[in-house]
Amino acid sequence: MDFALTEDQERLRDTVRRFAQAELPALAREMEETDEPVPHAMVKRYAELGLLGVNIPQDLGGGGLGALDAVLVLEEVAKISPSVAFPIFESCFGPALAVAHFAGEDLKRRIIPRVCAGDMILAVSMSEPDAGSALTDLRTRAVVTGDRVVINGQKRWCSGAGHADAYVVYCRMSDDPGAKGIGAVLVEKGTKGFSFGKREKLMGFRGITSADMYFDDVEVPAENVVVPAGGFKKLMEAFDLERCGNATMSLAIAASAFEYVLDYVQQRKQFGKPIVDFQAVQLRLAEMAMKTEAARLMIHRAVVNAASGLPSVKESSMAKCFANEIVREVTGAAMQLMGGYGYSREYPIEQKMRDGWGWGIAGGAIDIQKVNIAAALVNRRFDQRR
Structure with missing residues (x-):
């Protein structure tokens, strides 16, 4: 059992540490004051440095490294502020992993390379007003009809809501009770019928948006199904x-x-x-x-x-x-x-x-x-x- 990092991992950690300490403190202070998310220019900077999708396969635009490498990168940036690190978190540990591991090839190749290039921010939407810890009580419903999926419902406590470009939405996709009926669908911002409520004012997490999300007969292609019913x-x-x-x-x-x-x-x-x-x-x-x-x-x-x-x-x-x-x-x-x-x-x-x-x-x-x-x-x- 070896607790030491490899030379490559130490080099990666030290390189990210130097970048974070040199370029991010002023941005972190600004975000704390303004409560605005990481600007697009910095997300693109992360992409140029290979900090997005560190553990995503290279053929999908990622770094092709392991989860430990992603942890090392995230820790060094989040030491400055978790808010400035949030795009890295979402690209390495959040919904990007669900899409990369379980979605169909077309959806993977349409979404994940854009996330790794800093051209798309992906968020996950799980909780609802009456389903937080009791996640299998989800009521947001997605009905697959032919080549379309129609979604109706409400989501709450989605970190990145309103700012992210696309969302992996956990929803009920069949009449089976509990977990058996739950799957997930990707919905892009701007889709007709998809809207956001008032932004939450939180104790911390300044620079990380959060708001209710509403789905009123939102239609997306069937290929946007990340995991079908039964895939909870x-x-x-x-x-x-x-x-x-x-x-x-x-x-x-x-x-x-x-x-x-x-x-x-x-x-x-x-x-x-x-x-x-x-x-x-x-x-x-x-x-x-x-x-x-x-x-x-x-x-x-x-x-x-x-x-x-x-x-x-x-x-x-x-x-x-x-x-x-x-x-x-x-x-x-x-x-x-x-x-x-x-x-x-x-x-x-x-x-x-x-x-x-x-x-x-x-x-x-x-x-x-x-x-x-x-x-x-x-x-x-x-x-x-x-």
Whole structure:
């Protein structure tokens, strides 16, 4: 068992780190103030550097590397801000994986190369007003008639809503109950009958849009079906890797908060000496470092064990759950160590705390991950309805 990165992986990580630290901090600050998404010019810059679709096959326009390489890239960019990293997250861990793995050849080759080239932003739409954690209660319906699919319904909590160019929409595609009737269809922005509600105002995630989405007799070609009815298991297999992306966002926030406060406590003086000389501070630093490194190892284990496939639900849920919890603890400790400065918007820790809290809600709440873990441990699903 080798925990070391290869020379190529170290080179990739260091190259992305230099780019991120040189070119992204000013943009991240601007996005935090304006709440506007990553500009198209920067998305194209990501594409030029090979940061989009790192783990997508080369014949689809991606980098052809592994999921661990994608994790390394995402962590370094998300250390600056998860908002500036969001296009990378969506192209490496989100709906792009579902399309690349499960869609028909025509749809793959129409969509994925555009995502990797920075010409299309792809988002996933899962939740509904009455179906969040209870995802199999979806009511948005897609009816296949000949060569067309007609979609009706409402979606909620879609990150990227209104800004993304296309959406992988989870919907009910047959009369079979529960998961058996669920599939997914790709819908492009601008399609007749497809509209967006008022943009949500969130505690964090500034620069990542979110809004309700409405489907009123929306028609798309039948080839836009990503997974037909009965394919819910496939969709959730792709979502296992998205959990690792979510976990990496949490890790990046925790790691950057730790790195910032580690420097701070060596510079800040009280009672005539740097506060790092106080044992209480030393204990907090050690705890923060252990939690951050443990989260990194769990994420790396999940994606490495998946090899060329997709991670297991157990390992991806463990990685997400742990990273979601420790980012709240690490950013909280960082704020406490900085005192009033940590609470000030002039310093980055308060933003990291706000952003860090959200990842334990997005992509499946922390307690849902614990249910997944328990189910994997006893090798059976738990019926929450009875």
